[in-house]
Amino acid sequence: MNTAMPLGYRIVGPCSRERKVVQYDRAFAAYAACDDLAQIDSEGFLSPFQYDNEILTRRIDAAGTLDVRGFDGGCWSRFIWFDIDREGDIDSATQDARRLAMMLVERYRIDESELLLFFSGSKGFHIGLPTSLFGAEPSIEFGSVVRKLAEGLTASGRVVIDPSVYGKVQPLRAPNSRHGKTGRHKRILTFDELMHRKPTSIVTASAEPLEFDLPTEPDIDQRAVDDWHAAVAAMKRKAEAVKVIAADRSELNRSTLEFIQDGADQGDRHRLLYSAAANLAEFGCPLRLAHALLTEAALDSGLTPTDVRRAIDNALSKGGAV
Numbered sequence: 001m002n003t004a005m006p007l008g009y010r011i012v013g014p015c016s017r018e019r020k021v022v023q024y025d026r027a028f029a030a031y032a033a034c035d036d037l038a039q040i041d042s043e044g045f046l047s048p049f050q051y052d053n054e055i056l057t058r059r060i061d062a063a064g065t066l067d068v069r070g071f072d073g074g075c076w077s078r079f080i081w082f083d084i085d086r087e088g089d090i091d092s093a094t095q096d097a098r099r100l101a102m103m104l105v106e107r108y109r110i111d112e113s114e115l116l117l118f119f120s121g122s123k124g125f126h127i128g129l130p131t132s133l134f135g136a137e138p139s140i141e142f143g144s145v146v147r148k149l150a151e152g153l154t155a156s157g158r159v160v161i162d163p164s165v166y167g168k169v170q171p172l173r174a175p176n177s178r179h180g181k182t183g184r185h186k187r188i189l190t191f192d193e194l195m196h197r198k199p200t201s202i203v204t205a206s207a208e209p210l211e212f213d214l215p216t217e218p219d220i221d222q223r224a225v226d227d228w229h230a231a232v233a234a235m236k237r238k239a240e241a242v243k244v245i246a247a248d249r250s251e252l253n254r255s256t257l258e259f260i261q262d263g264a265d266q267g268d269r270h271r272l273l274y275s276a277a278a279n280l281a282e283f284g285c286p287l288r289l290a291h292a293l294l295t296e297a298a299l300d301s302g303l304t305p306t307d308v309r310r311a312i313d314n315a316l317s318k319g320g321a322v
Contacts, residue, residue: 005076005138007055008047009066014180015045015171021064024050031175034211040185044177048170049075049143068169070262075168076138078217079116079128080146082154083162087123094199096159097125101194103157108133108224112191114215119202121179121186125194126172132217133224141235143168147296149231163299176209188212238292253279260293263301270311273298277315287316 008024011017027046030038038044054073058066082100086093097117104127105112116128134149136142147166154161164170173179173186184206193202256276264272273294280290290312298308 005050005052005074007051007053008049009055009068009169010047010174011043011045011171012039013043015043019047019066019068019171021055021059021066022046028175029214031177032212032214034176034209038174038176040176040209041178043180044174045171046174048081048165048172049077049168050138051075052138071169072140074138074140075142076136077131077142077146080131080150081165081172082127082129082150082159083120083124083165084127084159085120085122085124085162090123090199090203093124094194094202097127098195100154100157100159101127101191104129104153105191107153108218108221110218110221114218115191116215117189117191117194118175119184119187119189119206120173121177121184121206122182125189126186130215130217132219133221134228135220135225136228141232144235144296145228145231148234149227152227152231152234160305163296163305164302167300175212178209183207185209238296252283256280260297263297266302269298269301269303270307273301273303273308274311274315277312278318281316281318285316287313290316 006023006025008022008027009019010022010027011019024047027038029035031040031044031046034040052074055066055068055071058068058071060067084093084097084100086096101115101117104110104115108129110130110133114130116126118126118128120126136145139145143166147163150161150166151163165172175188176185178185184203185208187206187208187210189197189202253275255272256279259272259276263269276294277290280293285293291309294312295308298311299305303311
């Protein structure tokens with residue numbers, strides 16, 4: 001158990017249900033062991049990260065129900081998760097998962113068994129890369145650095161991932177839990193199974209859960225450390241850019257600054273993204289900088305990568321920025 005960040009939350013049923021505080025490692029182990037307490041025949045979700053006692057300030061009742069909206073405390077995770085979804089195309093999802101898994105093994109010189117590989121129970125795969133490679137410590141920025149790192153790795157491997165899993169409190173489907181729509185389980189795979197088993201066979205096998213043990217944690221790797229530091233530096237550059245823009249509130253709308261910092265709720269997210277991009281365009285913001293400032297917040301708000309790119313490009317083109 002991680003003693004600095006031991007807590008997380010659990011959802012039993014659809015992800016719209018209440019979040020209950022748990023000892024994260026114990027909850028994850030229960031799902032891995034198909035323990036009766038995990039209720040794996042129901043949908044189940046765990047928090048994407050682990051937290052310290054600050055998360056307890058979000059309790060709203062004696063039963064440990066949490067209201068995590070807007071939570072921005074420190075966090076940490078034993079794994080960096082990559083979520084590969086391809087609606088209606090399990091063959092493409094399998095090819096991308098194979099390519100990413102092979103790239104991670106080769107880049108960080110880890111044993112194949114040290115990755116956690118799952119069929120999600122629906123339309124893709126979840127891949128867990130141990131953070132012990134990076135020597136990463138808990139922090140408020142941990143989730144943002146993980147996202148920057150993951151996006152860089154997958155871009156180099158030409159693999160598209162779902163970035164919503166890097167939201168600090170975005171639910172992540174629990175191992176062995178049953179998918180509410182397909183009735184299939186999020187099932188563990190060996191590296192060899194992912195590489196050589198037919199996609200249809202992988203899907204068929206997920207009708208049943210499968211117990212598994214957590215892999216051993218690999219030692220720290222210098223290339224991984226360098227990649228982590230590069231992601232941290234990229235995050236700092238973005239933060240500095242935000243500070244420069246925020247320094248002149250007479251030019252930028254308050255809603256633009258708020259969107260960059262906090263994103264937007266579902267009903268307003270597309271309108272506010274376009275408005276923020278158009279506001280940046282009014283002052284000659286370069287297209288690349290506009291994407292850097294707005295994309296993460298827009299994706300965290302639930303917009304798709306295609307919608308985000310289109311909205312920013314359209315707003316900037318009409319504003320005359322190049």
